[in-house]
Amino acid sequence: MTEHSTAAAVREMTPSDEPKTGIEVPTGAATVAVADVHVRYRTPSTERAAAAAGSPLLRAANRALGRSPHVLVRALSGISFVARAGESIGIIGRNGSGKSTLLRVIAGLETPARGSVLAESTPVLLGVNAALLPHLSGERNVVLGLLAMGKTPAEAEQLTPEIVELAGIGRAIYLPMRTYSSGMASRLRFAIAAAAEPNILLIDEALATGDAAFKERSELKMAELRARAGTVFLVSHAAQTVEEMCTRAIWLDKGRVILDGPAYETAQQYRWWSWNVAKGETDKAEGLLQSALAQRKETVVELTEPDPPGTVPRHARRTP
Numbered sequence: 001m002t003e004h005s006t007a008a009a010v011r012e013m014t015p016s017d018e019p020k021t022g023i024e025v026p027t028g029a030a031t032v033a034v035a036d037v038h039v040r041y042r043t044p045s046t047e048r049a050a051a052a053a054g055s056p057l058l059r060a061a062n063r064a065l066g067r068s069p070h071v072l073v074r075a076l077s078g079i080s081f082v083a084r085a086g087e088s089i090g091i092i093g094r095n096g097s098g099k100s101t102l103l104r105v106i107a108g109l110e111t112p113a114r115g116s117v118l119a120e121s122t123p124v125l126l127g128v129n130a131a132l133l134p135h136l137s138g139e140r141n142v143v144l145g146l147l148a149m150g151k152t153p154a155e156a157e158q159l160t161p162e163i164v165e166l167a168g169i170g171r172a173i174y175l176p177m178r179t180y181s182s183g184m185a186s187r188l189r190f191a192i193a194a195a196a197e198p199n200i201l202l203i204d205e206a207l208a209t210g211d212a213a214f215k216e217r218s219e220l221k222m223a224e225l226r227a228r229a230g231t232v233f234l235v236s237h238a239a240q241t242v243e244e245m246c247t248r249a250i251w252l253d254k255g256r257v258i259l260d261g262p263a264y265e266t267a268q269q270y271r272w273w274s275w276n277v278a279k280g281e282t283d284k285a286e287g288l289l290q291s292a293l294a295q296r297k298e299t300v301v302e303l304t305e306p307d308p309p310g311t312v313p314r315h316a317r318r319t320p
């Protein structure tokens, strides 16, 4: 990040307080600034209530055109935080809480309806759907992946053995990727993305399928990246993975931040809440959620310059 790019002025305020003093993020420390991001999807719905909603004119138009009625899904509602160099941030939360959407917004694959994201360099998203070519061998995909990430052919050749070793899938590396198990494919994707040594690495559940040896190698790789003052985001359902691999955790629920803090404490609270949800202890779970919300210090992120030189704005549309 250039010295201009810490344009995020962060003001912290507790839910009961008015904004306190403005605190400038130390120059060079912020790698990603997420400022009041909202993402909504309009999607067709077969629910009866959706068919009954809307004006009579709209309903008639839908019927005439054979269109399904649409509903609005709020995937993210006002997410703000600043990620810093050397952090490894776990994003946790139940199904549909907005974790993948948040990564996609940071990666620039999704444009928020409101809000902005600024990154000091292009984040590399390592998702379970990362595009590799199924008919080519793992080895060929490694080379293509590296070229796609901007490496020269000579660099790709030099890096390939290291990636093959990190993936640790043995002779399967010479077989077409369509023959891989999902775990093998995930390991290869992680190895390729990590070898590109991005400053900002976004990982979506990719490590969940690895065995113990792979987990250890990937932990080392992530630590290496953090030590180089990079930032890692890791989306995971498994609170334990986040406790073990991350320095900080953000707990999302229904598109909102419930808690943002040290990985162990945050993941523990999420775990206890999840356990209660799973046991059908709805009232207890709601109480835990509310108490977590009350502990949270709400972060307001302001981007003081529209597009500071040296930064990578992730979206064309900015907060009006």
Ligand SMILES: Nc1ncnc2c1ncn2[C@@H]1O[C@H](COP(=O)(O)OP(=O)(O)OP(=O)(O)O)[C@@H](O)[C@H]1O
Pocket: 041, 042, 043, 073, 074, 075, 093, 094, 095, 096, 097, 098, 099, 100, 101, 102, 237
């Ligand atoms: N393309 C889309 N169109 C409509 N709704 C979507 C789309 N993508 C996500 N959503 C909705 O947005 C919400 C957040 O989804 P998201 O995939 O970010 O959740 P998640 O926390 O990653 O879930 P999971 O843990 O199940 O992977 C969900 O309600 C989901 O149904």
